[in-house]
Amino acid sequence: MNWLKKPYIWSIICTLLLITSSCWILLKAFVLPDRQVAVATVTTTDTTAASSEESTSSASSEAIVATDTSYTSDGLTITLTEKRVDDTTVYVADIQTADSSHLLTALAEDTYGRNIKETTSAMASENEAVLAINGDYYGFRSTGFVLRNGTLYRDIANGDTQALVIDKNGNFSIVDESTTSAASLTDAQQILSFGPALVEDSQVVVSTSAEVSQSMTSNPRTAIGQIGENHYVIIVSEGRTSDSEGLTLYQLAEQFEALGATTAYNLDGGGSSTLYFNGKVVNQTVGGNDNSDERAVSDILYFK
Incomplete structure (x- = not known):
């Protein structure tokens, strides 16, 4: 020895x-993969559940009218527009719903945890979504509020991150995680933690130099805003391609302001940015293994 x-x-x-x-x-x-458990389940009101049941029942009895750029059925109307903004292809989805039951979120493999991922289109198909976007990729971090469809999964603040709160009536608000406890948001149905907020009180609230962490100034983007009661707008921009430069956060915010959004919030972008509509991915994705396929992510936000 x-x-x-x-x-x-x-x-x-x-x-x-x-x-x-x-x-x-x-x-x-x-x-x-690390499957984890929820912190708490938030009890929703009976009227919300009843509204969801009524909407599902009504939708099944009315014919669906769908094209490449539109969808209409009982309680849900979506119009998709494509345009060019600052050398970038941008998709704008105008969504109007009868009530908040049409706005939902889903987790990859229907499971909360770290490194549990699916593509946006796979999750959308599994949940019969009409329109879906990638969420905040909560599984990439160990902090940041996570509340989905009334269930609180994580209540650990991510510094002074601005979080998007969607209440039981489908209304948007922005909170600072450093000064708010997730458990105190008793009316919340969804909390997404990425940011920053783009528009508040109908005004742009990001500067021309604002950016997400170490991200490039121009990127593919995914963001959602509220125009009015049960009236929403989603913007997904392409980027990092020879055809599309991408948008800055300020350029993105300007688009929401021009569309009349009272509140708008930035979600995970870059290679995660994906827009799914009427059974297919609409935008050019850049997050897959060969830099063109979809990136697998933790969660989606969708309309059904």
């Missing part, structure tokens, strides 16, 4: 242990 006394042997052993430990940490953080 004299070989164990040699200093370089212990150096090799320590190095191997360090590499193994580092690999395990990286696998746990970015690869291995």
Whole structure:
């Protein structure tokens, strides 16, 4: 056993242990699925549940009229427009609903946890969504409020992140996670934590230099806004391609302001940006393995 006394042997052993430990940490953080449990379930009102049941029943009895750019059925009307903004292809979806039951969220594999992912189109299809967008990719972080369809999954604030709150009536508001507890938002049906807020009280609230972390100034973007009661607008811009430069947060906010949004909020963008409508992905995605397919993400926001 004299070989164990040699200093370089212990150096090799320590190095191997360090590499193994580092690999395990990286696998746990970015690869291995980690199914977790909800913090609490928020009890919704009976009227909300009844409204959802009535909407589903009515929708099944009325014929659906759908084209590549529109959808109409009982309680849900969507119009999709494509335009060019600052050398970028931008898709705008105008959505009007009879009530808040049409606005929902879904988790990949219907499971809350880390590294549990599906593409936006797969989740949309599984939930029979008419229109869907990627959400906030909550599973990429261990902090940030997560409340979906009335269930609170995570109540740990992500610093001073601005979160989007959608209440039981479908109305939007912005809260600062550092000064708000998720549990206190008793009327909330959805809380998404990414940001920043783009428009509040019908005014642009980001500066021309605002950006998400270390992101480039022009990117594919996904964002949602509210124009009025049960009236919403979604903007998904392309970017990082030879045809589309991408939008800054300020350019994105300007689009919402021009459309009359009272509140607008930035969701996960870049390679995650995906717009699904009437059974197919509409935008050019850049987040897949070959930089053109869809990126698998943790969650979606959708209309049904």
